[in-house]
Amino acid sequence: MVSRVIPVDAFDLVIFGGTGDLARRKILPGLFRRFLAGQMPAEARIIGVARSELDDEGYRTEARAAILEFAGEEATDRESLDAFLGTLRYLVVDARGEGGWPELAALMRADVVRAFYLSVSPALFGDIAGRLHQHGIADKASRIVVEKPFGRDLASARALNASLAEHFDEGQIYRIDHYLGKETVQNLMAVRFGNVLFEPLWNSHYVDHVQITVAETVGVGGRGEYYDRSGAMRDMVQNHLMQLLCLIAMEPPSQFDADAVRDEKLKVIRALQPVDYHQIVRGQYDAGQGTPSYRQDVENPRTHTESFVALKTHIANWRWAGVPFYLRTGKRLKGRVSEIAVVFKDLGHSIFEGDEKRHRNILSIRLQPNEGIDLQVTIKEPGPGGMRLIDVPLDMTFADALGPERNDVSDAYERLIMDVIRGNQTLFMRGDEVEAAWAWTDPIIDGWQARNDVPKHYDTGSPGPEDALMLMHRDGRRWREIRG
Ligand code: NAP
Numbered sequence: 001m002v003s004r005v006i007p008v009d010a011f012d013l014v015i016f017g018g019t020g021d022l023a024r025r026k027i028l029p030g031l032f033r034r035f036l037a038g039q040m041p042a043e044a045r046i047i048g049v050a051r052s053e054l055d056d057e058g059y060r061t062e063a064r065a066a067i068l069e070f071a072g073e074e075a076t077d078r079e080s081l082d083a084f085l086g087t088l089r090y091l092v093v094d095a096r097g098e099g100g101w102p103e104l105a106a107l108m109r110a111d112v113v114r115a116f117y118l119s120v121s122p123a124l125f126g127d128i129a130g131r132l133h134q135h136g137i138a139d140k141a142s143r144i145v146v147e148k149p150f151g152r153d154l155a156s157a158r159a160l161n162a163s164l165a166e167h168f169d170e171g172q173i174y175r176i177d178h179y180l181g182k183e184t185v186q187n188l189m190a191v192r193f194g195n196v197l198f199e200p201l202w203n204s205h206y207v208d209h210v211q212i213t214v215a216e217t218v219g220v221g222g223r224g225e226y227y228d229r230s231g232a233m234r235d236m237v238q239n240h241l242m243q244l245l246c247l248i249a250m251e252p253p254s255q256f257d258a259d260a261v262r263d264e265k266l267k268v269i270r271a272l273q274p275v276d277y278h279q280i281v282r283g284q285y286d287a288g289q290g291t292p293s294y295r296q297d298v299e300n301p302r303t304h305t306e307s308f309v310a311l312k313t314h315i316a317n318w319r320w321a322g323v324p325f326y327l328r329t330g331k332r333l334k335g336r337v338s339e340i341a342v343v344f345k346d347l348g349h350s351i352f353e354g355d356e357k358r359h360r361n362i363l364s365i366r367l368q369p370n371e372g373i374d375l376q377v378t379i380k381e382p383g384p385g386g387m388r389l390i391d392v393p394l395d396m397t398f399a400d401a402l403g404p405e406r407n408d409v410s411d412a413y414e415r416l417i418m419d420v421i422r423g424n425q426t427l428f429m430r431g432d433e434v435e436a437a438w439a440w441t442d443p444i445i446d447g448w449q450a451r452n453d454v455p456k457h458y459d460t461g462s463p464g465p466e467d468a469l470m471l472m473h474r475d476g477r478r479w480r481e482i483r484g
Pocket residue numbers: 016017018019020021022023025049050051052093094095096118119120121122124147148149
């Protein structure tokens with residue numbers, strides 16, 4: 001159960017795309033869990049909007065099915081589910097047509113927070129933003145939430161930013177990267193900036209390198225068509241891995257507020273070095289273990305889109321001069337792991353005779369599975385026989401350390417939606433951050449296209465292409481194991 005819940009103000013939350021996959025899998029179940037936790041005020045109202053011809057009852061029936069399927073055990077509390085469904089309304093609105101907008105305007109209440117979640121294709125962002133203003137539905141206090149993908153390159157991201165900026169100030173725009181809503185990601189900041197222990201060591205004098213891995217066992221699933229136009233670089237590296245890298249590498253902000261944090265993240269992205277093509281490996285999974293190949297999954301036998309990327313980059317500033325950052329992500333890999341590992345330098349000299357191993361402290365931050373942090377330390381191997389040293393983890397799995405009653409199970413989406421209602425933008429991406437991330441990504445993708453680069457094949461259930469292992473081996477380093 002949730003330990004401490006801070007109620008939010010009354011709100012009208014309009015979900016454009018209220019019948020879509022994201023609303024069904026994440027947004028509605030997440031809101032239901034916040035309702036169960038007592039965080040949603042009695043006056044809160046959720047208004048689903050799409051073109052499908054439904055009425056309030058029809059939408060509640062769909063929402064009930066989605067929550068039963070995706071909210072886990074908690075959905076078995078039928079009385080609460082009925083009460084939650086009572087907060088739902090539905091309107092037929094076409095983002096590109098005129099129908100439904102006056103009804104939406106009439107439904108919105110004054111004196112409550114107005115938030116508009118655009119869980120639709122980015123191609124509709126401009127239409128919706130424009131009509132919200134044209135019909136007087138949004139005002140200067142309203143908030144608008146947008147989903148990834150935020151553009152597919154710098155030019156399209158700029159165009160999206162410009163279309164939103166026509167009607168909304170930056171302080172009203174919440175660009176979701178759900179990785180930032182994860183408990184451990186926020187804990188990363190607490191660990192870095194709340195302890196005296198780490199900050200003195202957090203630089204090129206003591207850190208050998210940093211590895212960030214987001215490995216999935218699943219393939220592209222039902223998203224084949226979208227994914228094949230995108231690839232791992234656009235789908236994962238430009239946003240999620242980049243955000244993790246920023247939080248690891250940024251300077252301490254003067255305070256934990258939205259602009260102070262985002263200013264520091266932006267400096268990191270702007271200091272990222274271009275990636276030489278020898279320092280990046282693309283891959284595509286083959287058929288295996290009873291599953292189809294990437295090409296079969298996306299039904300495109302000649303595609304050169306990557307389902308795997310591994311790369312090495314540097315941050316050109318004083319703190320990180322000479323420290324490589326290795327990033328890797330892929331599908332159909334050996335295990336499902338999201339982890340950041342800060343690998344410290346080994347001691348220059350060992351006082352223990354016969355101890356030839358290079359012992360290293362490694363701070364690893366696990367986003368999944370078993371959210372937690374562990375620190376690898378070197379100790380004496382127990383027993384007689386002199387000073388033999390071994391490396392052991394000091395493990396802090398949050399669920400174990402805090403006990404069940406302090407282990408907040410809230411999912412990233414629900415946490416972020418509540419931040420929108422509170423008006424807290426700290427965990428959302430600012431427009432300039434997104435553009436800077438594309439400015440770094442674009443030349444990499446353009447380079448592949450110019451060279452007609454063909455991804456390396458890798459086995460399903462493997463750690464990725466052999467060349468990705470070589471990327472590290474060449475530097476005398478190795479990736480951390482992806483456990484199956
Ligand atoms: P989806 O399942 O295709 O749903 C799209 C929604 O938009 C439907 O409710 C659809 O309903 C509505 N819609 C389409 N055209 C419309 C129009 N002209 N006017 C009003 N409503 C319209 O897509 P999704 O997977 O939920 O994704 C939504 C957004 O979130 C996308 O930008 C996607 O990239 C992003 N996203 C999704 C996920 C995920 O896990 N699904 C994860 C990250 C990001 P009608 O057809 O009834 O109008």
